[in-house]
Amino acid sequence: MSDYLFLTNIGDDFINSISISKFVPNRRIKTKEYIEFKVVIYTQKKDALIWCKLDEVYFNDANNITLNSNDYDLDVGQLAVVVPCLLDFICEDIIMSLPEPISRKLDSSPVNERATISFSRGELSSSYQGEFPFAMSRVKGTFLAFDALIGEPHKKVSSKIVFINIFSKELPVKNTFSFNVANSSNKEIIKTYEYVHNSALIVDVDNMSDLSYVFYSKDTLGIPIFITYGEGEEFNLSVEHTHPPSELFWGDDKFYGQSLLKSKWMNTLP
Amino acid sequence: MIIKKLIAKLKPLVPKKLKPFLLLMPPFNYSTPYINSIPKFEQFNVSDYFLFRRDEYETVFIAENNLALTLASPVECKHVFYFFDAHGVLCGSHKIVDSGYHLRLNIDNSMVGDIKIGGFIHQTWYKKLFTDELNSVSQRPLIFQHRGYTGFRKKNNPSSIFSFLHGNFGALYIDKHAKRSSLARLATVHNYTPQYILKPTSMYEFYFLNPVNKDMEIIIELKDDRSNIIHKHATTIKAFSHYRFEISGSPIDGECNITWKSSLPICRAIVFEATGNRFDVFHS
Numbered sequence: 001m002s003d004y005l006f007l008t009n010i011g012d013d014f015i016n017s018i019s020i021s022k023f024v025p026n027r028r029i030k031t032k033e034y035i036e037f038k039v040v041i042y043t044q045k046k047d048a049l050i051w052c053k054l055d056e057v058y059f060n061d062a063n064n065i066t067l068n069s070n071d072y073d074l075d076v077g078q079l080a081v082v083v084p085c086l087l088d089f090i091c092e093d094i095i096m097s098l099p100e101p102i103s104r105k106l107d108s109s110p111v112n113e114r115a116t117i118s119f120s121r122g123e124l125s126s127s128y129q130g131e132f133p134f135a136m137s138r139v140k141g142t143f144l145a146f147d148a149l150i151g152e153p154h155k156k157v158s159s160k161i162v163f164i165n166i167f168s169k170e171l172p173v174k175n176t177f178s179f180n181v182a183n184s185s186n187k188e189i190i191k192t193y194e195y196v197h198n199s200a201l202i203v204d205v206d207n208m209s210d211l212s213y214v215f216y217s218k219d220t221l222g223i224p225i226f227i228t229y230g231e232g233e234e235f236n237l238s239v240e241h242t243h244p245p246s247e248l249f250w251g252d253d254k255f256y257g258q259s260l261l262k263s264k265w266m267n268t269l270p
Numbered sequence: 271m272i273i274k275k276l277i278a279k280l281k282p283l284v285p286k287k288l289k290p291f292l293l294l295m296p297p298f299n300y301s302t303p304y305i306n307s308i309p310k311f312e313q314f315n316v317s318d319y320f321l322f323r324r325d326e327y328e329t330v331f332i333a334e335n336n337l338a339l340t341l342a343s344p345v346e347c348k349h350v351f352y353f354f355d356a357h358g359v360l361c362g363s364h365k366i367v368d369s370g371y372h373l374r375l376n377i378d379n380s381m382v383g384d385i386k387i388g389g390f391i392h393q394t395w396y397k398k399l400f401t402d403e404l405n406s407v408s409q410r411p412l413i414f415q416h417r418g419y420t421g422f423r424k425k426n427n428p429s430s431i432f433s434f435l436h437g438n439f440g441a442l443y444i445d446k447h448a449k450r451s452s453l454a455r456l457a458t459v460h461n462y463t464p465q466y467i468l469k470p471t472s473m474y475e476f477y478f479l480n481p482v483n484k485d486m487e488i489i490i491e492l493k494d495d496r497s498n499i500i501h502k503h504a505t506t507i508k509a510f511s512h513y514r515f516e517i518s519g520s521p522i523d524g525e526c527n528i529t530w531k532s533s534l535p536i537c538r539a540i541v542f543e544a545t546g547n548r549f550d551v552f553h554s
Contacts, residue, residue: 021527023463026536028300033461063495063527064467108301110536115465116552126433126550129465146339148332148372148419151431184371185344212371228431236423236548238433243417248336250316250415250441251308257340257412264342264407 002103003113003131005082007041007067008200009074010119010162010227016069018082019116022059024104026111037102039065040091041072043080044198049171051198053093054080079200081132081166082115098168101134119227119239126239132223137168141221144262145242146184147213149226150205157230161215163201165222171197177219179203180269184214187268216269301460303535304441304453308413311446313401316453317391317416318437319479321512321540322353322377325386330421330432333373336414337396337404344369345403348395351375352444353382358480358510360450361385389479389512391442391450392416415441422542422551438538438553440481442510450510454481456533463529464554466541468492470525473518475542476554480507481534488532490515495524515539 007016022034038058042051054072057065072080084101085091091099104113118127143163150159163179179193179201190211195201197220205213207228215224228238249257308314315336322329331351338345346369355361364381366373382388394414404412421432441453468474480486485506492501500522507513517528530537539554 019465019467021463021465021467023465023527023529024461025465026460026462029459029461029531063493063497064525066467108299109460110301110303116467124548126552128435128552129554146371148334149434152374154431157431187342226434230431234427234430236427236430236433237550238421238431240419240434240436240552242419243436245339247417248334248339248415250413253410253412254415256410257408260408260412261340261342264340268342 002101002134004098004101004134004137004166005115005117006132006164006166007069007072007074007080007082008162008164009069009076009078010160010200010202011076013121015120017066017118017120019064019066020084021064023063024106025113026109028107028109031107035104035106036087037084038087040083040085041067041080042083042095042098043074043078045078046196046199047174049096049174051095051098053091056091077200077202079164079166079198096170098137119237121229121237124229124235124237126237128240130241132164132166134168136221137166139221140219142262142266143217143220143222144245144265145215145224149240149242150207150213151228151238153208153210154230155208156232157207157228157235159205159207160227161203161205162225162227163195163203163222164225165195165197165199165201165220167197167220177217179215179217181205182214182216182269184212187270189270214265214269216265218266300458301535302457303455305455308453309445313395314443315394315414315416316441316443317393318418319440319442319481320390320418320420320437321477321479322382322390323387323422324377324382326425327422328425329377331375331377332419332421333375333392334416334418335368335371335373336394336416337400338369338371340412341403344371345400346397349373350393350395351381351390352393352450353385353388353390354510355385355388356511358508361388387514389510391440392418393444424547424549427547433549433551435540435551435553438540439536442481452481452483454534456482456484456486457535459531459533460535460537461529461531462537462554463527466528466554468517468522468526468528470522471545473544474516476515476539477512478507478515478537478539479512480510483509485509486532486534488513488530488537490528490530492517492522493527493529495526500526
């Protein structure tokens with residue numbers, strides 16, 4: 001399995017960065033230490049069906065590449081997909097579907113082919129090791145996440161969900177989808193947001209409420225990044241993604257468990 | 271190459287019934303992170319091995335009520351947390367009954383005594399009427415896994431927010447004899463390199479929690495931008511204990527990468543990066 005990485009502009013003076021190294025993330029000691037590749041950055045505007053190449057970045061003699069969202073002219077919510085490619089891969093300027101990222105897994109060592117994904121605001125920065133699996137970009141799917149990472153009520157603190165959605169196949173048309181925020185107790189919708197394929201939806205969450213939330217889309221899958229931050233020097237920044245529901249289960253039946261859980265929620269949510 | 275071809279030829283010859291076991295073992299796979307046999311006792315559930323800090327940090331844990339989340343309805347759950355000191359010895363436990371989808375636990379002295387830094391696991395127990403409800407809708411026996419979210423905050427900045435990271439690795443559990451056990455296993459030596467650049471302006475703490483019932487050797491290396499090893503450190507992490515590796519100032523002059531060798535097929539660390547009074551925490 002191989003993975004895309006991504007950059008986006010979430011507004012509110014945030015800068016999104018990724019760092020990736022040429023070292024193989026996990027390997028047995030006899031497997032070679034690093035792989036030669038480059039990264040190509042493609043973006044798709046909100047109303048467009050084509051992907052435009054923004055950049056093509058090489059390691060040259062360095063061990064690491066760092067990319068920043070403010071190096072590219074991204075609108076708020078616009079997604080730039082970072083594709084690890086072989087050095088001789090020809091990257092067209094305009095494409096209809098995203099190339100498959102190379103795998104950085106060289107043996108049977110278990111690993112997610114990640115990068116450090118950071119969000120910074122002023123002097124504060126927070127990061128996680130993340131990716132968007134290629135396999136997820138091939139299916140439409142559904143999405144369900146809970147509010148475990150929404151902080152305690154605090155007047156000076158804000159919380160955002162950045163919902164990343166990548167669909168790598170060619171799109172015949174750009175449909176509009178719904179992302180819902182619902183009360184997890186009575187299952188009633190509190191607010192609905194519209195989004196499209198290949199975008200980053202930014203949702204500001206009311207963290208002064210006592211309600212517990214469930215976030216879902218019956219239209220597509222996606223990865224939610226939860227960002228919590230405060231106004232003032234004393235505040236830290238927190239960035240993390242929630243586990244997919246399959247991680248609530250162990251072993252061979254984890255995806256059966258996820259399917260059961262999702263059907264329970266999706267059948268009761270409007 | 272010859273061995274690889276031989277293994278590929280052998281694979282189809284493995285009897286179908288034995289495939290789930292044999293194909294996870296050498297020579298077919300040298301990197302299986304967990305043992306394949308699962309203990310058979312009622313409500314067996316596994317947990318990642320989490321870190322708590324009560325030194326200059328405070329810690330909260332967001333525990334998931336797996337059955338309530340699965341049934342999309344509040345369910346009474348007995349959450350039990352087991353805390354272990356730096357040597358992996360039990361230093362406290364805490365039980366709480368709650369029906370919510372998530373439980374927020376502030377880890378304090380009443381749970382861990384005077385221990386400043388250690389590991390912990392999360393176990394759950396449900397009344398029979400609730401597990402019967404699950405069994406009536408599930409056609410397969412489901413095993414719950416606790417991967418929760420740990421939040422850290424500087425003690426001297428109590429008005430700030432907690433910085434969270436999700437569970438990392440583990441598969442620990444308390445067995446029917448009330449003994450701590452684990453499905454995690456050691457295998458051949460692996461080399462793990464987080465996709466992370468270390469900066470000379472920050473201080474780093476790497477916490478390695480050993481989730482297996484055996485001592486584990488680890489060799490940590492720092493590499494400069496020309497891939498020269500500029501620092502190397504080897505240690506043994508006792509069974510179920512943790513090890514803290516600190517980098518501050520020297521030996522880093524410029525940006526560098528960190529890598530470590532161990533016999534855990536996937537050996538992740540919890541990383542604290544501090545710059546002045548600000549910090550970031552993440553898993554590698």
